Amino acid sequence: MALDTTTVEKWGQKLLTAYREGPIDPLSAVLPEATIEDAYAIQTWQIRARVAQGDRVVGHKIGLTSRAMQTMLGVNQPDYGRVMASMIWDAAEQVTARLWQPKVEPELAFILARPLAGDTVGIQDVLDATQYVCPALEVIDSRIRDWRIGLIDTVADNASSGGVVLGAPVTPAKAGDLAALGVTLWKNGRVEQNGSGAAVLGHPALAVAWLARAVSAFGERLEAGHIILSGSATAAVTVEPGDLVRATVEGLGTVSAYFAPAR
Template identity: 50%
Template sequence: MDNDVRLRVAQELASAYTTREPIAPLVQTHPGITLDDSYEIQQLQLRERLDGGAQVVGYKVGLTSAVMQRQMGVDQPDYGYLLDEMTYLENAPVPTEHFVQPKVEPEIAFVLGRDVSGPNATVAQVMGAIEYVVPALEIIDSRIRDWKIGLLDTVADNASSGGVVLGSRPTSLVDQDLRLAGCNLFVNGRIVGTGAGGAVLGSPLTAAVWLINTLGARGVTLRAGQVILSGSVTAAVTVAQGDTVSAQIAGLGTVTTRFV
């Protein structure tokens, strides 16, 4: 795929953000697309949004469960970026018209207290850079029609990112075994999913280390204050206007959002 085609695809995805009209799967319209193409298309969109005044506030890790990796035919996660305009306050109304076909995932989020970079960062170094951890709700969204996505589609589409709601109670990593942290996901007061931190690559910390080292190999340093979404601990649930969604994660507390 040459640069002109990559740019055209990036523009089509960017247009879907504003029109709320999804496009056909990229693997159908561009059969020769590669993973490098997809990440470059992701970066082209990022550069455009940064030029428009947006700021990177963190990154997300996707495809962290064994089930999703088998479904996508991959043996590693993917990643996307989080912008300031993608963040929503806990308990504040989230306009559904900001999204195309939203779903929600409960996640364990890390907030960095100092800069950290790969590609050879260790678990100890990453733990030392994390200031605190909070429960989070990631609003995933797809600009690909009917969520008919494969790895190359979702990477180009910023790892199907939509938005993020962070819990407001910070917790230290000290004495927290995030692998065993159980999660209950509720929609309108009804439990719709359960899981534990171990569903995320065996540990959410593993996801954070993978992200830092993968971005480091691309010359990206994560900065103090930035957020890492480590991956969903349950299956995603579809949401609509009027829904209230809460995630309760043992040891970390609860995070809630509502769609209007």
């Protein structure tokens, strides 16, 4: 790590404040010496602060799972953030959370039946440890102004997390080949994007395996009962108040989110 604990805390607090007050300039522009380890330390500081305020970690989200996004940010692997209880939104209710520059992504979510850990986790290990999979709409948002993010920025900002709406759960055996599942993203009744499970690192379970190995390097594991968002199957789509978004995952079903109109 290049940053001291005081700097990590300072930027963790800046990003937490940005949830309430609005996006800030990229920290990578101010801290060019910051490493990926520093970025995860800033993220972890925020997570601990949120837990201290009564929130709790209920899973992880994986980002940068498409080659296009990796190329854009000049990286060759995904990143991850934590999913908090406050980020799980009920599909039956309007999305009313304060969001600054939201976009939506259709994903496959994994709900684990048992922990996953270690540096040798593979696809079959993930499938064996999974209780359910379900369609999901992840709402990404950035506390970095105008989405001017590099890898350090998005990692420090909890992988540009916003919230998630989950669809009905299905067992992995019933879901079939997750890589082959077609995915469609609709906005206000119009098809915006088409993709498939294969767009997520070739197989969504491979992304989860990567995550298990990645957190193991920090002495952590994926816990039983946790929700893992495996990464977007299509490009993200910008949303605004009043939009109705729907994702359909072949063989899994549909999940929708309605963004409350501006007042």
